[in-house]
Amino acid sequence: MGTDSRMHPLRPGDRGPAVADVRAALRALELLPAANGAGPGDPGDLEQAEYDRATELAVRHFQQVRGLTVDGLVGEETYRALSEARWSLGDRLLHHDPERPTRGDDVTSLQERLHELGYDAGPVDGVFGADTERGLRAFQRDYGLTSDGTCGPATFRALRQLGRKVTGGRPQLLRQSAVFVESGPHLIGRRIVVDPGHGGPDPGHTVGETTEADLVLDLASRIEGRLAAAGATVYLTRGRSQNPTGEERTAFANDARADLFLSLHVDGHASQHARGVASFYYGTGSGASSTVGEQFANLLRREVVARTGLVDLGSHPKTWQMLRASRMPAVRLDCGYLSHPVDRLLLLDARLRSTVASAVLAAVQRLFLPAEADPPTGTFVLPARV
Numbered sequence: 586m587g588t589d590s591r592m593h594p595l596r597p598g599d600r601g602p603a604v605a606d607v608r609a610a611l612r613a614l615e616l617l618p619a620a621n622g623a624g625p626g627d628p629g630d631l632e633q634a635e636y637d638r639a640t641e642l643a644v645r646h647f648q649q650v651r652g653l654t655v656d657g658l659v660g661e662e663t664y665r666a667l668s669e670a671r672w673s674l675g676d677r678l679l680h681h682d683p684e685r686p687t688r689g690d691d692v693t694s695l696q697e698r699l700h701e702l703g704y705d706a707g708p709v710d711g712v713f714g715a716d717t718e719r720g721l722r723a724f725q726r727d728y729g730l731t732s733d734g735t736c737g738p739a740t741f742r743a744l745r746q747l748g749r750k751v752t753g754g755r756p757q758l759l760r761q762s763a764v765f766v767e768s769g770p771h772l773i774g775r776r777i778v779v780d781p782g783h784g785g786p787d788p789g790h791t792v793g794e795t796t797e798a799d800l801v802l803d804l805a806s807r808i809e810g811r812l813a814a815a816g817a818t819v820y821l822t823r824g825r826s827q828n829p830t831g832e833e834r835t836a837f838a839n840d841a842r843a844d845l846f847l848s849l850h851v852d853g854h855a856s857q858h859a860r861g862v863a864s865f866y867y868g869t870g871s872g873a874s875s876t877v878g879e880q881f882a883n884l885l886r887r888e889v890v891a892r893t894g895l896v897d898l899g900s901h902p903k904t905w906q907m908l909r910a911s912r913m914p915a916v917r918l919d920c921g922y923l924s925h926p927v928d929r930l931l932l933l934d935a936r937l938r939s940t941v942a943s944a945v946l947a948a949v950q951r952l953f954l955p956a957e958a959d960p961p962t963g964t965f966v967l968p969a970r971v
């Protein structure tokens with residue numbers, strides 16, 4: 586479409602190249618039948634293209650669907666929306682240009698996809714801004730792509746493959762993807778149960794409007810997105826309105842034949858000074874303990890502490906029913922104190938929660954990284970701060 590946005594509105598009865606342009610856009614959106622033959626309004630005779638009744642109806646339909654004023658005319662706003670609607674993800678390179686921000690449905694798709702995968706890409710508004718770039722870079726870092734903030738062929742491919750996976754698609758598509766083979770550790774075939782504590786009538790710790798139940802559910806969703814994106818099959822033990830018992834949560838993980846069970850809480854304490862991150866695994870503190878659980882508890886806490894600056898409260902063996910009754914390595918992560926002013930501010934920040942989700946992904950990747958591929962400690966370069 587043309588670039589002159591200060592146009593005089595096109596209306597029924599108008600003819601010419603601008604009308605042909607609009608009709609082409611409507612055809613691309615399948616709002617007008619595909620051109621066949623060289624009738625009026627079809628390419629081949631641009632001057633003769635007519636804003637006929639069918640065009641007007643298609644424009645009205647388009648305006649209605651897009652939430653625009655439905656007047657059947659193509660003014661500036663409708664023209665811009667038509668221009669944006671003709672882009673779908675993969676049609677062109679996308680990057681952040683502060684001078685002339687890229688707009689389009691492809692940008693909307695990218696933003697939606699990043700959100701689905703647990704990345705904070707700012708508002709889903711179809712405008713490629715600084716937030717979109719930040720979310721995209723974080724995604725690229727996590728999945729071993731060049732973190733250049735440009736959505737190019739390799740990133741498109743990754744997003745497409747992941748999209749299939751996240752929407753319950755076919756793992757073999759991921760296996761065939763060279764991108765993933767090259768991108769290092771991935772989690773295909775791993776089944777992971779993520780357990781947001783509390784829920785339903787039980788809000789957990791509460792400060793003002795903020796409840797532990799909501800926070801850990803949000804966190805669990807972000808973790809789910811990232812693990813699923815890396816190829817794992819992820820199950821959450823509850824939705825917003827449910828509060829399964831501890832036995833039910835463990836039974837759920839056992840029935841799912843999970844490889845890993847991660848329970849999420851945030852803490853609260855009468856003392857305002859209590860703060861930080863702790864993890865718990867099954868063990869008596871003397872002898873019998875789950876070594877993989879302990880390893881995962883340590884990896885998890887280390888990654889979270891390194892990326893968030895939350896205080897390190899260590900990993901601890903516990904004989905809690907939930908840890909004992911699960912048939913797979915099980916870890917509970919207590920991520921910060923809602924009762925501590927600094928921890929609370931951090932927890933209320935969606936970016937911090939995304940960072941914790943990245944930390945969990947890194948810990949799970951490290952846990953499952955084949956021994957021969959695990960470089961000596963200290964040389965394994967993890968994304969710094971996401």
Ligand SMILES: [Zn+2]
Pocket residue numbers: 782783789790797850851
């Ligand atoms: Zn709790």
